[in-house]
Amino acid sequence: MTGPQPARPVPPCARCKCSPGTVTGRNDPLCSTCFISYARSKPIKRMDPFRVRNNPTNAPPPLLLLPFSFGVSSLTLLHILKEHMSSQRTRVGRTGYGLLVVWVDDSGISGDGPGSVRKKETFMGLESHFGGEGSGITFKSVQLEDIYTYSQPQGAPTSSAEGTNLEKLRVLISSLPSLSSKQDILTTLLTRLFIRLAIQHSSPAILFSHSTTRLAEKTLSETAKGRGYSVPWSTSDCTIPLPPSQFPHRKLQTIYPLRDLLKKELHTYLSLTPSLQPFHIPSSSSSSATPSPQSIIPISTAKDTSIDSLMHQYFSQMEQTYPSIVANVVKTIGRVPAPTHLVALAEVAAEVEQSVPNCAVCGFPIDIDEADVWEEEDRDVKKLSVGVLSELGVGVEELCGGCRRSLEGAKEGVGARWPL
Amino acid sequence: MTARPQRRPACLQCPSPAKIKRPKNGHALCIAHFLSTFETEVLQTMETSGLFSRGETIAIGASGGKDSTVLASVLSTLNTRHNLGLNLHLLSIDEGIVGYRDHSLATVQRNARQYGLPLTVLSYRELYGWTMDDVVATVGKKSNCTYCGVFRRQALDRGCEMLNISHVVTGHNADDMAETVLMNLLRGDLPRLARCTAITTRSSSSSSSSSDASATVRRSKPLKYAYQKEIVLYAHHRKLDYFTTECTYAPEAFRGSARDLVKALERVRPTAIMDILRSGEAFAGLLRPTDGNRTLVPPQKCAEKECTCNEEDSLGTCSSTSFASGEGAMHIHEAQLRNLHHHHHHHHTTETPSPSSPSPKNPTAKRKQQLLRSCTQCGYLTSQDLCQACVMLQSLNRSRPAVMVQIEHDG
Ligand SMILES: [Zn+2]
Ligand SMILES: [Zn+2]
Ligand SMILES: [Zn+2]
Ligand SMILES: [Zn+2]
Numbered sequence: 001m002t003g004p005q006p007a008r009p010v011p012p013c014a015r016c017k018c019s020p021g022t023v024t025g026r027n028d029p030l031c032s033t034c035f036i037s038y039a040r041s042k043p044i045k046r047m048d049p050f051r052v053r054n055n056p057t058n059a060p061p062p063l064l065l066l067p068f069s070f071g072v073s074s075l076t077l078l079h080i081l082k083e084h085m086s087s088q089r090t091r092v093g094r095t096g097y098g099l100l101v102v103w104v105d106d107s108g109i110s111g112d113g114p115g116s117v118r119k120k121e122t123f124m125g126l127e128s129h130f131g132g133e134g135s136g137i138t139f140k141s142v143q144l145e146d147i148y149t150y151s152q153p154q155g156a157p158t159s160s161a162e163g164t165n166l167e168k169l170r171v172l173i174s175s176l177p178s179l180s181s182k183q184d185i186l187t188t189l190l191t192r193l194f195i196r197l198a199i200q201h202s203s204p205a206i207l208f209s210h211s212t213t214r215l216a217e218k219t220l221s222e223t224a225k226g227r228g229y230s231v232p233w234s235t236s237d238c239t240i241p242l243p244p245s246q247f248p249h250r251k252l253q254t255i256y257p258l259r260d261l262l263k264k265e266l267h268t269y270l271s272l273t274p275s276l277q278p279f280h281i282p283s284s285s286s287s288s289a290t291p292s293p294q295s296i297i298p299i300s301t302a303k304d305t306s307i308d309s310l311m312h313q314y315f316s317q318m319e320q321t322y323p324s325i326v327a328n329v330v331k332t333i334g335r336v337p338a339p340t341h342l343v344a345l346a347e348v349a350a351e352v353e354q355s356v357p358n359c360a361v362c363g364f365p366i367d368i369d370e371a372d373v374w375e376e377e378d379r380d381v382k383k384l385s386v387g388v389l390s391e392l393g394v395g396v397e398e399l400c401g402g403c404r405r406s407l408e409g410a411k412e413g414v415g416a417r418w419p420l
Numbered sequence: 421m422t423a424r425p426q427r428r429p430a431c432l433q434c435p436s437p438a439k440i441k442r443p444k445n446g447h448a449l450c451i452a453h454f455l456s457t458f459e460t461e462v463l464q465t466m467e468t469s470g471l472f473s474r475g476e477t478i479a480i481g482a483s484g485g486k487d488s489t490v491l492a493s494v495l496s497t498l499n500t501r502h503n504l505g506l507n508l509h510l511l512s513i514d515e516g517i518v519g520y521r522d523h524s525l526a527t528v529q530r531n532a533r534q535y536g537l538p539l540t541v542l543s544y545r546e547l548y549g550w551t552m553d554d555v556v557a558t559v560g561k562k563s564n565c566t567y568c569g570v571f572r573r574q575a576l577d578r579g580c581e582m583l584n585i586s587h588v589v590t591g592h593n594a595d596d597m598a599e600t601v602l603m604n605l606l607r608g609d610l611p612r613l614a615r616c617t618a619i620t621t622r623s624s625s626s627s628s629s630s631s632d633a634s635a636t637v638r639r640s641k642p643l644k645y646a647y648q649k650e651i652v653l654y655a656h657h658r659k660l661d662y663f664t665t666e667c668t669y670a671p672e673a674f675r676g677s678a679r680d681l682v683k684a685l686e687r688v689r690p691t692a693i694m695d696i697l698r699s700g701e702a703f704a705g706l707l708r709p710t711d712g713n714r715t716l717v718p719p720q721k722c723a724e725k726e727c728t729c730n731e732e733d734s735l736g737t738c739s740s741t742s743f744a745s746g747e748g749a750m751h752i753h754e755a756q757l758r759n760l761h762h763h764h765h766h767h768h769t770t771e772t773p774s775p776s777s778p779s780p781k782n783p784t785a786k787r788k789q790q791l792l793r794s795c796t797q798c799g800y801l802t803s804q805d806l807c808q809a810c811v812m813l814q815s816l817n818r819s820r821p822a823v824m825v826q827i828e829h830d831g
């Protein structure tokens with residue numbers, strides 16, 4: 001990807017024309033300086049709502065939540081934004097925003113104890129490297145099971161037998177029928193935890209570090225999980241449709257600053273930024289592909305994979321040969337509008353204290369046109385038992401199609417509780 | 421029969437032992453109840469979408485393959501059983517593919533006799549002066565689906581016009597629909613994404629003689645929610661006579677890759693096919709214009725109109741199981757997107773080119789008005805002077821002499 005070619009003359013950088021183009025950009029050879037400035041320009045454009053001049057002089061800058069995972073994407077995003085804030089400070093003497101970097105430790109579920117220890121240490125190192133007095137960046141780590149601290153007290157009666165939050169989370173996840181369901185619900189919980197944290201810290205926006213590749217992957221995997229209706233919300237810069245009955249007049253934005261950069265470009269960025277590399281902990285869960293020989297894009301033929309990891313694998317291959325097609329998928333889905341008129345309706349409904357059609361599990365609005373169809377299918381199939389739902393404390397009419405699917409076939413009688 | 425203890429679960433609808441685990445939802449059913457459930461679901465699809473009206477004449481696009489054979493069988497069964505009052509008519513297109521279509525046509529002829537349905541066969545040679553074998557010999561296998569799709573689409577319309585039928589049904593199943601949704605996402609084709617899950621689409625019909633330029637043929641897909649695996653099971657247990665050999669021409673790259681993906685997803689979670697379809701329907705709903713002022717689906721660009729990879733006519737000749745070849749379309753699309761990116765680096769337009777238009781179009785060209793008129797050559801409704809088929813025929817006919825010369829040289 002990088003590095004000079006031995007013996008062969010290096011072409012000049014396509015931008016500055018003077019330095020050697022040792023880095024392959026999307027199309028052209030670039031020098032490392034020009035590549036870095038290309039890679040920074042795109043996310044910074046996405047941060048336009050948080051320019052210095054948008055923030056009054058006497059007000060503290062808004063604190064934006066940045067989910068952090070030690071992967072190449074969130075690490076790169078943190079670095080780019082830190083540099084952005086520094087340049088704001090140099091130019092105007094103050095910044096347009098501050099950052100709340102949040103790492104969610106899921107080792108209670110993944111069982112990766114040693115990994116968790118390493119991440120804790122690395123996170124502290126990260127804090128002393130990036131944070132500190134005047135940096136405008138604060139660091140916070142929480143446990144995934146903390147999602148249970150947001151449980152509504154008016155739910156089904158809580159018995160002491162339910163145990164700790166970690167035990168509750170373990171029971172919930174192990175009650176799920178398949179790897180696809182588990183991964184889907186874990187991602188949902190993580191997203192909802194970030195939303196709760198953002199609300200708790202009065203943050204106006206969450207900065208997700210998904211790359212183009214990751215967003216294309218997410219688009220197709222949400223589609224395959226029957227979550228098409230919420231895809232515009234879960235893949236685009238938008239206002240999250242919070243249930244107004246629960247969060248009246250609360251606006252929370254999502255921004256995907258890295259949506260115009262491929263995963264491989266982020267890897268290049270990391271390789272050109274040695275100071276970042278000690279904080280990079282690649283995820284170990286990359287499933288090994290068993291490509292069928294004739295496919296254009298090799299796809300795992302294993303049965304015991306999940307929809308998410310299948311898509312991950314597909315697009316990792318795709319971005320190597322067809323990066324523009326990957327980018328075009330994201331551009332295309334970005335043009336599918338979220339049904340914001342429905343959210344407006346829901347807000348009106350909340351003011352007259354009617355129930356709002358948000359899914360109890362994923363939190364996104366339910367497609368009322370589609371609800372009947374799922375309902376009908378379910379009536380015949382009865383895979384989603386009444387017992388499971390009452391244990392979870394979720395009504396069947398409070399579920400979107402995608403969540404319904406992930407809960408189908410869940411174990412009954414184990415006492416799984418939905419945290420929110 | 422003596423009852424003996426067995427571990428097989430009982431049929432969900434009767435005490436007999438279950439023989440089939442439904443691929444669609446895992447239900448255990450006896451064969452009789454599998455067959456009746458399959459039929460009932462097709463009937464429900466027809467009823468909930470108000471597909472047919474009593475006394476209507478319906479052309480069944482019959483290829484002799486499993487999908488259209490099952491469609492013909494189910495429709496004629498339901499028509500009799502529920503007294504639907506439909507006039508069913510088999511319409512078959514002979515593309516002229518030796519070893520494939522000649523055999524499958526014999527199958528269609530047997531089906532027509534068995535179900536007592538009238539049959540009309542139209543050949544490409546009659547309609548266009550070209551068989552698919554001739555086309556492939558001229559343009560190669562890479563873009564043959566393009567030609568076949570456009571030709572067949574028109575052929576069905578023309579057949580319907582000849583028979584004075586305004587509604588044609590095709591055997592597209594849930595797997596095909598799911599594949600098309602993913603394919604349109606991969607190709608970034610928003611207009612097609614918005615309409616590809618519709619159970620009924622209107623297509624322009626030939627209006628060479630009539631002055632009624634708005635005459636359209638409706639196309640419907642009653643097997644839209646039927647899994648391919650269940651169609652095979654149904655055909656097997658009803659002992660239907662269908663033609664099993666798949667066409668040897670490889671599918672277009674995007675479709676091939678989408679098909680691989682759907683198959684892999686089905687292995688991981690069998691309901692994924694249905695879920696992709698539901699997601700596709702949700703996208704269509706989101707892209708539907710909400711009021712008169714706003715059109716959420718961008719109008720089709722002129723290049724897109726020429727995109728001929730037809731999602732609605734992909735059956736039969738495009739259901740090869742080998743995806744080794746046909747990678748071209750993806751490479752072409754990738755290259756076009758890259759060029760566009762270069763071109764528009766300093767502009768703010770986000771227009772995307774047609775995924776498979778054979779010649780690179782100037783992307784900045786102004787959109788032409790979408791006024792439908794008759795093709796100057798054949799009268800088929802089109803927005804250009806010439807319809808897609810006539811454009812293709814023109815280029816084919818240009819290359820015909822060259823082929824002749826070559827053959828002479830070889831011989
Ligand atoms: Zn340079
Ligand atoms: Zn949901
Ligand atoms: Zn039975
Ligand atoms: Zn014409």
